[in-house]
Amino acid sequence: MSLFGEVVEPISRNIWEDWDEIIIERDDSNSKLHWDNEVVINKTIDSFYLLDGKYLKQFVNTTHLQLINTVKEVNLNIYEIHTHTHNKYICTIMDYNLILSSEIVQLLQPYFEFCKNVLTVQCISMSEYRTNQLNIQPCLIRGIYTSKALNTSELDIPKLEQPNILSGVPAGVITLRQHLDQMGIALICYVEYTEDYQIEELQKLLHKLEIGSNIQKGPSIVLNSNLYI
Amino acid sequence: MSQMHLWKFFYESDLSGYTLVIPSVAVGNVGQLACDLLISSLKMKKLASVYSPALIPVLGYDPYDLKSTNLSCSCEVYQCESKNIVVLQIRAPLVYKYARSFLENVISTFMTKQIKNIILLTSSYAHENKLISTSPFRYLMTDNCSYEEEIKKLNWTKHQEDQTRLRIYGGGFATMFFEICKENLLPCLILYKFCSEGDNSPDAYDMVHNLNKVLPVFNQDKDIFSQLLPPASWKLLFGGPTPKDIY
16 A cells, blocks of 8 residues: 555644634633533443544444433534443544544543443544554554553554554543543554445454444445445 | 643652743644653653643653553653753643643642743744844743843843734744743743744754753753754654655
8 A cells, every 4th residue: 555645744733723813812712512411420331432433433323322412513422332231331423623622521521430441443544654664454453551451451452653643532531541540442443544434354343342233234325325436 | 720630740759949841832843842852862751641621632652662551641741850850741732722721730730849940942933033144043031030141141032022912923822831930920931943844853953952051951062962862753753664666
């Protein structure tokens, strides 16, 4: 796979706010994101899965899940799954402004107080993966583990090599878990096309995490239909 | 509000008499790159990490040690006991809405630790430099700052304040931080360089070279550039190797 000629700018340069133009306190400075429903958690959450991105959201068939809370501005939804043995929450988020990341993590924080394990999954374009190797597989999965999860995790996924980094809500969630000495794992899937729905490795991973029982055969978008050639 | 900013200290340390070096996330990331050079070259120890909603979250493994399994986040404090300096490395832009609260928290935390003074490293747009025949570096300091004598000897050019409001264009939170230092009577020196976006690692070397003139952390009798060690994370800063298929 060749990435030659692709302009890869360091992430920090794409998102910083130009403070020179901020003279007066902006009107939106006090407006905060908030949940549509009151946050009520009266039991331990065994596993909390955060799926970041449009593509991952399509993986989960939410029709059989119980929607318990939502923040429409940032497309954040939390679903609950009851099984006989486990109590799981699945959170999906997509198309949010990176500047709101830490605020979104603040919203999620009450859920983490009752949570044993947090696992985030994010798809990132392969062009952002920094490596010395010339031949890269079309899909690579790497992990970031909090100190508590490092030796206890059953996942056999290699750690994310430096200088690669993770940003956004998953990074905030795992940073917070690390600060609170709690379990947390971030999985980063480097894929050639983030909108591709036939990524075998990712399907296997979500199956292993038991999120994949509701996997759709394919996303229902026009581009994938046989309507156009 | 201050409870929003979580500080996690890894060990106890007396910071009285220390100088705090802090970068502002600015054009070309010069301040951050200079702090990276300081941390890497002085083999500084991680003293604390900070979690705050004011910081856009970024996370990875230790950027100074490729074999490490320790995590590194948006904001961390590094200490060099032999040189009496601490560096607050900031790896992501601040969110304007929470910035003042965070910077006030930073200053109050280090004031309780009784640090001596603060040096803030930043940068400004190259096109803002009106005196192009002079050095691209400028400085700005509070009245109670102890570096006045050294700076006079060095004949550095002072920041031009041509407006009622203090501004360093492209300098990020530098001026806001300076105002907070002034309010708290904490001595603060801002050192900045005019530059453009690109490969700004040479600007970072220049910045450390100039910093060393007022804060001698490296041997001044030896060539400073031979004493600086770029961190492992600087590799692949602009992508991987060129694929062989193109030849």
